[in-house]
Amino acid sequence: MRFMMMVKGDTNYEQGIPPRPELVAEMDKFIAEMTRDGVLLDTGGLAPSAVGAKIVVDRGELRVIDGPFAGVKEVVGGFTVIQAKSIDEALELGSRFMRLHLRVLGESYSGECEIRQML
Template sequence: MKFMILVKATKDSEAGVMPSEQLLTAMGKYNEELVKAGVMLAGEGLHPSSKGARVRFSGAGRTVIDGPFAETQELVAGFWLWEVKSLAEAIEWVKRCPNPMLEDSEIEIRQVFAAEDFGAEFTPELREQEERLRQQVASKG
């Protein structure tokens, strides 16, 4: 099962406060554990929302909204993509994570949809297209 692990933003992360050498070292060690265990597929930190934008969809219309965004508790400061056996395993890994922020913080765990989750609407043709695209992406990496 794949899970997206979302590191929620804080006032400091949104202010652009960078992690200390101590935190970077602890996170590097933690990431090494994830890789050695075959859990980590990807992971990155994100710039503050002040350097980003949102695109709002309304019918055929598109509206661009420049950051920053006020709802800090709803923002993401970083992520991992993990392959684990269950939600319980993902929770156990997150509980071992160093606090990713200089202040109280939160990490959200969300399962990634698999092809079989979409049922009959995900036709054989759509499955073939999805597999072809995944192979193209993998070949660029």
């Protein structure tokens, strides 16, 4: 089964502040491990919503809304597509990824990773 893990942005992300080098190094190790284990299918970070746009259809009208978007905690900052045997395995990988953030960034870190099975 394929799953997409979407990590929500935070205020640093929306301000265009790059992740701390220690976090990038730990993420690189985890990505290498998932690649070696044949679990990782794709991964990537996204630019802040300030340089993005969204297309909204409402009451028959199509509108383009330029970023930045309200609700930073709802904006996806990055994604990973994995091949897992079950939702439990996907949740374990997502939990490891978020624990990595907590370990590097400390207890003041607040974040969210949404995991959804791909159809």
